[in-house]
Amino acid sequence: MYFQKRMGIYPVNTFLQANPAEMEGSPFYLWQSGRAVWCRNFRCTRVDTGKLAAEYITDGEFLCQDETGWHPLHPGDVFLMMPSGKCTLECVSRTGAKQTFGLAGPALVPVLESLGTGRRLRYFHPENLVEWERRSGEARALLKEGGRSALSAFALEILLAVSDLSRRGDSPKALVRALDFIARNIRRKIGLQQLAEELGMSPVSVIRFFSRHLGTTPGEYIRRKRIETAEELLRSGEYSVKEVAAEMNYSSPQYFAAEFRKLRGCAPGAAVKR
Numbered sequence: 001m002y003f004q005k006r007m008g009i010y011p012v013n014t015f016l017q018a019n020p021a022e023m024e025g026s027p028f029y030l031w032q033s034g035r036a037v038w039c040r041n042f043r044c045t046r047v048d049t050g051k052l053a054a055e056y057i058t059d060g061e062f063l064c065q066d067e068t069g070w071h072p073l074h075p076g077d078v079f080l081m082m083p084s085g086k087c088t089l090e091c092v093s094r095t096g097a098k099q100t101f102g103l104a105g106p107a108l109v110p111v112l113e114s115l116g117t118g119r120r121l122r123y124f125h126p127e128n129l130v131e132w133e134r135r136s137g138e139a140r141a142l143l144k145e146g147g148r149s150a151l152s153a154f155a156l157e158i159l160l161a162v163s164d165l166s167r168r169g170d171s172p173k174a175l176v177r178a179l180d181f182i183a184r185n186i187r188r189k190i191g192l193q194q195l196a197e198e199l200g201m202s203p204v205s206v207i208r209f210f211s212r213h214l215g216t217t218p219g220e221y222i223r224r225k226r227i228e229t230a231e232e233l234l235r236s237g238e239y240s241v242k243e244v245a246a247e248m249n250y251s252s253p254q255y256f257a258a259e260f261r262k263l264r265g266c267a268p269g270a271a272v273k274r
Helices: 108-114 129-145 148-168 171-184 192-199 203-214 218-235 241-247 253-264 268-272
Strands: 002-004 012-017 029-039 043-047 052-059 062-066 069-073 078-081 086-091 095-104 122-124
Touching: 012 129, 029 129, 029 148, 052 148, 095 129, 095 148, 108 148, 129 148, 171 192, 171 203, 171 218, 192 203, 192 218, 203 218, 218 241, 218 253, 218 268, 241 253, 241 268, 253 268
Parallel strands: none
Antiparallel strands: 002 043, 012 029, 029 095, 043 086, 052 078, 052 095, 062 069, 062 086, 078 122
16 A cells, blocks of 8 residues: 655656556566656655565655654665555755656565565665666666566566675675674664664575675674674773673573683683673
8 A cells, every 4th residue: 555645736747557458467676667757755654565666765855664763865775665564765966856766566575585585675776777867768678668588587687786785795885784683782682683674684684785785694793793892891891791681681600601711812800800
């Protein structure tokens, strides 16, 4: 479902759509593509649309809201609105423009899951935006001409491009977001699934992402950061070993001491004296 209210002449949409009857039986296909121009404060909320929207900002500034909060979008940013869930997009500049590729089909969700894109709203800033601009013209031509196989093939191209962005994880933004999330929650238990949901990736993609950019696993990175934070607390002189174990959410002081010894080569109490 889509919820929006016109504001004067806005939104100014130039979209082309496929004929659903012609695409019946296709596992996935390009069902819509075009350009939308919005004005300040215009917003649209999408809820469980059953379709994937791959969009990129061409002009102006936008904010996109999901369950994690509001996220700024700038020219050159690509974002994915998944078939399920709720998200709201709002223009926050005088005017803003975006290009949309809409994909549909009964196999869309299983394919997205198999490609490791995750289930949540995703954001990227691809290095080669020219490719996305090229696809805009190609999509328009295909929708004008029709053709079941051509629209399915184009959808596959978009899905593979999305998968590539997911695997690379848009390293600067995604890495900062991942490390910030871990830093903010380091005194809690952070599971792989929780981290994957925060980044909008599948668990497998998160593992590959950490390996590629940090040379370690998410679990090992978190484990070391917990010990680093625990050591800082011990050195402050304000906490006992037992209190640090509780503060850092270890199951017991004994387990904390064992973990500390493995990574620091000494007992927690000895670290205070260094």
